[in-house]
Amino acid sequence: MSNSSSFCPVPKEQQPINEYQELQSSWFFGWVKLEPSKYITKLLWVGAWSLIVTAPLAAASFPIAKYPIQFGVWAIGGSLVFIALAAIRLYLGWIYVKNRLYGESIFYEESGWYDGQTWIKTPEILTRDRLLVSYEIQPILHRIKTTFFTLIGLAIAVVSYWLLFVNW
Template sequence: MAATPCPVPPDQRPQEEFEQLCRSWFFAWPTRVPQGLDRALLVSWLVFLPITVLVASGSWTLRHDPPRLLAAGAVAALVLPMLLLVRQWLGWSYVHKRLLSEMVEYEESGWYDGQVWEKPLAWRERDLLMARHEVRPILGRLARSMAWTTGLLLVGASLCQAL
């Protein structure tokens, strides 16, 4: 890396952006053991559940039907984990796109003076490997979690209608 002069500020290089996400408390959830993401999403759902049940209890019909009240609250509480997953997806897909790109867009001074730098071949190869073997599995985990959460939302909503 030192052999190629790089005008891109260190914190705007795709590999450094990847490292920043890995060090982040929030974005590191899907990088840890597979249960790390599931545990974090479950905790967020459990934290949000009392709030959604309380809001659902404002409905006159649900207030007198505890099973439907709990089901409605549980389904509504899935919105927070879904929003967290979408935010993680956006962050990781941004880094994935930057790693796959042959050019790096960057700001030199922060005054919107956008520049573009073409990656040398060695950097492209390294970034491509990182995108394929590090970031793509993370995006896969996030996609599976979003699919499960969406499925739970749909099943829960249909159960609320059936009760």
Template sequence: MCISKKICPVPYDQQPINEYASLKQSCFFAWSTFNISYYIMSIGIIFCVLFIICLPVSLSLVSSKQNLLEAFIFNFILVTGCLLAIFTRLYLGWSYIVKRLVSASVFYEESGWYDGQIWVKTVDSLTKDRLIGAYEVRPLISRVQYSFICAIMCFALEISIYYLL
């Protein structure tokens, strides 16, 4: 996946295609690349783990111990808030990668923050990067956006139910 130094002066780790490959292989971002059934199952597993972790917190924060329903709804609010943060992080990571893939020029740093350069992509690398951005990364971004919208709707529903109690 590495482009030769004669064609591309960008360091290996800062080349958009290599950034995409490392993000795709990372533990946090990899589960969003699964097919839709595994993706939904992963969200369910994350939800259950967060529910168990946040349960003692919500039980201690709810003042009246006799109202367990209020504590469980508060726990759902906490877990959905955590899921919103996760979806936000997923969206920001994938959108950064797609911007670097579809851009005609790439900003990179040779040795530090003080000596940044801009490389204009060749036609071949630009075409390859844009194809990867359009057909592999953008569907992931829209999947994360739909998940984020569903989580916001659940969050609003949970808050309204909590205040109706």
């Protein structure tokens, strides 16, 4: 790996392989690489902490003592929004690195926004990067998409419950 990237003119911090390693080891973006139970636990923590915002908003519309079910439905529904925002941020970070790794060329800046350059990857680096996308990043993106579909399903369940049982 160091031999093939030693002649690469792209600054180290802008090389896609280094961006991938940085993302993988980061506190937030590394969540999606955890085992499923730990990943779900992290997302549930986002939902639990978001209740600090959503519960008072729900209580303002539906006092807990008078409308406990409506309060619960809206507080949980609101926390799903925060979980979805976290999942969107995860997706955007990983898709950016995927696109940088998968592309045949790398756009980079030498010293600032005004001097951008493009470097065409060598066949070895392109092959390495695309293998990394196939075996490492695609499963991550699949997990995040599964998270989205689960959140959509939960949101549909909350709205259906509201329409069928609470609103009438």
